[in-house]
Amino acid sequence: MVATIAQTTETLRWLSTEPVARVRIGQTPHAVIHQDRKACVRYFAPKEAVHPPLFCVMPLINTWSVFDLLPGRSVVGSLLAAGVPVYVLDWGRAGREDQDLPMSHYVDNVLGRCLRRAARHAGVETIDVLGYCVGGTFLALHLARNPGPARRAYFLATPIDFHEGGRLCRWSRPENFPLDAIVNGFGNFPAALMQESFRWLRPMGAAAKWKAVVDRGHEPAFQELWAALERWNGDGVDFPGETYREYIRRCYMDNATMSGGWMMSGQPVDLARCTIPAMAVAASEDHIVPAAAAHALRKVWGGPVKTAVVRGGHVGVCAGSALPASILEWLGS
């Protein structure tokens, strides 16, 4: 009992120091090699390059730093230690002036330019690419329209069959979700609303989170990781309005990645047109992108597709050691 009281006191003392505000994430040294309006390509150089370079596309709705949470809990850090030069596409923060930008602006223009600049900077003709969550969906759409210098693709927790997306899919049905009214009213879809909807996907998640704080809040390793994840979670990015409208309508409502019939700026979107090898990886505890939604890539992708499951949740997977190991295995294959 005395021990429990001491632990609780320690936890309360730690919480009172505002750990989320103090923690620093995304601290691995890097250089910005290309600025594309608000987006940029961040280059992380290893001490000695052993593997070919990797270009990572992050989700549009969060910051890139989930791949570089803390020393020892960093996907980028693990890849650098193994000798992989890493390029990360950071989309930046959309403002009101971006609300009319169509999805093709991000999928074709920004992503294409950044990918070409990364390959150019690395001095290679072809480059391996990785997409995470919505970033993976954007990457798949881009590759299907113009593979450019991409050699192989690794899709992490990337929704492809949106009708396998569980509760999120049911919520976004046209009869439940007034998409046009939302985009017309808000302009860009607010990050705070997005966070709220993710919280409601698993209402008991908040209770579980605080239970974990009560149980393990006195452990320094837990404290640091918890604060880092909270910091990242609270730092959402608004989804540009018109892009959000097209994304929700075509993906969640029509499931056009699977059924086809999607014309983006006059060109069809057909994942079967991309023939480079791909790897579709799902997180075992993912409640946002279930494995069925991620692994559906093999039904529509034009090239050979391997599937795998990595231990972790949708975000937690980036804090564990299983993901870097899986990426390195894929890079070495």
Add this chain to the structure above:
Amino acid sequence: MTTQATPDMKQMGDELYKHWERAMGSWWDQVLETPAFLGAMGQNLEAMAGARGHYEKAVDEAAERMHLPSRSDVVRVAKVASMLEERLLQQEDLVLGLKDQMVRLEREAVQARIEAAEARIELRETLADIRAQLGGLSAGAPVASALAPAAAAPPAPSAPRSAKPRAR
């Protein structure tokens, strides 16, 4: 007594929490899928979006009445800047593409010149061989024996040159 009781209390608390979490979780799962919840969620979102739209319109109108640049004006200027930035990036892309093409053409031209020079050297060497053989003929050697080695094997100095990888 205290040390015996403490772990039991903790275990009991954990069990209680687990039961509560499971029960609440399944209750929420049912609620979140009901048409009532989904309908209310949609209406709520629509109302929020509408309110936000009205608020922004009111702010813009107030700024206009005071002859101040409204938020829409600022957004319009930012859009123009963004469009210009996009065009610059497209131009930069074109320039880089042209630069790559120039480098490729230059490399091809240099390669062609190297190959032409090598061909001329080989030709010169062949000519020198023929001249040497002709010299031997004019010195009075029999024709068959003088020409036979040259026809059977390629000229000795040019063989290693052609086997050498060409510099790029």
